[in-house]
Amino acid sequence: MAVAARKAKTVAPKPGSKASGSKASVKIIANFPQLTRDEDMHAYKEMLLIRRFEEKSGQMYGMGLIGGFCHLYIGQEAVVVGMQMGSKPGDQVITGYRDHGHMLACGMEPRGVLAELTGRRGGYSRGKGGSMHMFSREKKFFGGHGIVGAQVSLGTGLGFANWYRNDPSVSLVYFGDGAANQGQVYESFNMAALWKLPVVYIVENNRYAMGTSVNRASAQTDFSRRGLSFNIPGEQVDGMDIRAVKAAGERAMEHARSGKGPYILEMQTYRYRGHSMSDPAKYRTKDEVQKMREEHDPIEQVRARLINQWKVAEDELKAIDAKARDVVNDAAEFATHDPEPDVAELYTDILL
Amino acid sequence: MPIDILMPALSPTMEQGKLAKWLKKVGDKIKPGDILAEIETDKATMEVEAVDEGVLASILIEGGTDNVAVNTPIAVIAGEGEDAGTAAAAPAAAAASVAAAAPAAVAAPAVVTAPAAPPAAANAYDASSEVPAGTAMVPTTVREALRDAMAEEMRADGNVFIMGEEVAEYQGAYKVTQGLLQQFGPKRVVDTPITEHGFAGIAVGAAYEGLRPIVEFMTFNFAMQAIDHIINSAAKTLYMSGGQLGCPIVFRGPNGAAARVGAQHSHDYAAWYSNVPGLKVVMPFTAADAKGLLKSAIRDPNPVVFLENEILYGQTFPVPQMDNWLVPIGKARIHRPGKDVTLVSFGIGMTYCIKAAAELEKDGIDCEIIDLRTIRPMDIDTVVASVMKTGRCVAVEEGFPQSGVTAEIATRVMGRAFDYLDAPVIRITGKDVPMPYAANLEKLALPNVGEVIAAVKAVTYR
Secondary structure: OOOOOOOHHHOOOOOOOHHHHOHHHHHHHHOOOOOOHHHHHHHHHHHHHHHHHHHHHHHHHHOOOOOOOOOOOOOOHHHHHHHHHHOOOOOEEEEOOOOHHHHHHOOOOHHHHHHHHOOOOOOOOOOOOOOOOOOEOOOOEEEEOOOOOHHHHHHHHHHHHHHHOOOOOOEEEEEEOOHHHOHHHHHHHHHHHHOOOOEEEEEEEOOEEOOEEHHHHOOOOOHHHOOHHHOOOEEEEEOOOHHHHHHHHHHHHHHHHOOOOOEEEEEEOOOOOOOOOOOOOOOOOHHHHHHHHHHHOHHHHHHHHHHHOOOOOHHHHHHHHHHHHHHHHHHHHHHHHOOOOOHHHHHOOOOO | OOEEEEOOOOOOOOOEEEEEEEOOOOOOEEOOOOEEEEEEOOOOEEEEEOOOOEEEEEEOOOOOEEEEEOOOEEEEEEOOOOOHHHHHHOHHHHHHHHHHHHHHHHHHHHHOOOOOOOOOOOOOOOHHHOOOOOOOEEEEEHHHHHHHHHHHHHHHOOOEEEEEOOOOOOOOOOOOOOOHHHHHOOOOEEEOOOOHHHHHHHHHHHHHOOOEEEEEOOOOOHHHHHHHHHHHHHHOHHHHOOOOOOOOOEEEEEOOOOOOOOHHHOOOOHHHHHOOOOOEEEOOOOHHHHHHHHHHHHHOOOOEEEEEOHHHHOOEEEEEOOOOOOOOOOOOEEEEOOOOEEEEEOOOHHHHHHHHHHHHHHOOOOEEEEEOOEEEOOOHHHHHHHHHHHOOEEEEOOOOOOOOHHHHHHHHHHHHHHHHOOOOOEEEOOOOOOOOOOHHHHHHHOOOHHHHHHHHHHHOOO
16 A cells, blocks of 8 residues: 555554445554544535635636746645644744645635736735735735745744744644755754754655655655654655554644643655646656545545445535535636736835 | 626637537537536646536537637537527627627736826935934944844733744843743743744734734845845735735844855845835944844834844944834934035945045045944935935945845946946945855955945045
8 A cells, every 4th residue: 555654653554445334444443543423514615615715726627817936735635634634723824835725724725826827906815925925914824835845934933933932822833744854944943953943744655746656755754764874753644644644643732732842743644746846746656646636646545435434425525525616616717807906006015 | 697708718828729529419418527528738738627517508619629729619509408409599799798708807907007206305314313312322342232122022012022033031142132931921932943944934824813923033044045035025925915915024044244254154145135115124333223123123013134244243333222222124324424425325334434434534435334223224325315415326246246234235326326326336346255254255245344445536536
């Protein structure tokens, strides 16, 4: 299994396989972190919204409505949704350039995010940031950063602010397997461990840093061990299984919140699309992508549980999908017709 | 409703491409994620994925067609339960409206002319009014003035803290933070490991959250390790966030040449930081300005790069004894009024101007010396007003000549006061070489008083 979890307690049944609804797998599931029916429904809705939003973004990019770079989160939805399900109000989130999913999971409005992608005045950054640069102080989302690895130091600084103020919040810092090789990541690990800052580092290992596979870029491919020399505990998690993500996230956040310092979670995940819209993805086979989609899709796993375990009717699931599409279509409508920023905006927001 | 598939743009620069081949045929069931076709762009062969579910009702552009413009309808998908036959008849009109709407909206900014930045009148700033009459002046070193500024602001605002290498236990590599640890404790005076990139990023993150960090770099040469966070993370975020996320932070430390420390410890970065919108850049000369400007910098809601000088740390100047001594950022100070020539400088560059003016006075040349104090935003009004009076300008800095701060001054003076100039502006700068170690060569590499005197004589035709 390509994304097999390392630790016994996080070993998942093969997601999406025939066994997941059968009697044989029930025993394994009993030892595995479970979601309630409401949690599964919540996870399904949240992940589906991100999936549909990203599909629409890809479509609108193709129509020339979105310019420049556009990095889609399709395939990785369980990571941010699962972490958010385990987080508390006040916890900060910061990530790199593949940020649309994180913003939606933080509760930011699809209209505002999509209008930023199209460079319109109703976008979160009033059209001046773009796909990679959006923020919401209200939702505690601190970007949206285009320099690979920069968010790790910045996010450690958010944790520093919590420590400074004796605030029980935890900073959730997302970065990829590529960013994990940047020097400032380890500078930040050192200081976070030294000062026991409340930070959870989430390595979204989607196996490719743009076109370079983990094996071609990393001497240590077990990213949960990247903090060992700073005594930062870490674990590998099946990032395609939202139950594993949420449970690991809760452990990590509890550790950080209780004053024990930082924690590393390597989320083994996969992006279905190219690195950005202009990536032909020649560095991997179609079979590899297809296999992940068919056997490990994070949304299909929840869907199967909703049907088999929770006996949710197909019609209800269809209605959820229709609602997600409605929300996304409404956002697309807004983002297409909202005016571009006033030209006077060129000279605003440079200094306060 | 039938759904049109349009020729997609698959890169930021793609305008047209070749529809290489279809991987689905009319009548095939389609679900999201299915690969429909292959398209050759200007860069690579890409796959077109289906977004919607349905049946491929018709193919409008055959495989192998070259130069298909982006947004041209290439196929039609019929929705669930729709008749593929009737769906195929509808697409053209619907597709055309989408195609027409999208590029028009995207193309709009190309024809818009950028509005010019508002012009400003040439009104000289009167710094002499900053200190109320009768204020006691206390002799203070620049080092003490900087320390006092930080201590006062830390007392006034619990969000202000200082972090850097050796700022706490060691009392500061140059003793600028002397006594602060004892006064404010280790949470507000934070010793960092030697890790500029990391701690600069941490400080910027803390500033995003609303703290007001003062980051001390042991010297600005080492800030090169951290310059990504100063520029990409601190300076640009307010703009990129549409005004939501400011970054109230001060980056400070000694900048430029000290004495005999070689090329890697002698670089003047004034011109580098002054190039970046979103930063304020301050470079004081006197202790009074150092104190008043640092207090203003700490209170400023924007990122401020505060460039000090090791040689000036020990120099003593009168500092006004006031509870709330603030010097505004972005305002120059006329250090010495005069009528024959305008000397403009900042930081340690002022020392050459002051000595030259004293010498030139003996020859009957009356120099006006302007201390810029802030490099960005630059108070060019005060300079221009002076040049309109004197008709001559010499600008002095220790930094390298190409793209230097004095080049900016000369350009702006030419633009604003061309008709008033009786001679070209002359720039005196450091030489265009990495700083040498040998005493004689180092002396040659820096500006000197003789060069300033010669420049003044040249512009006054003496």
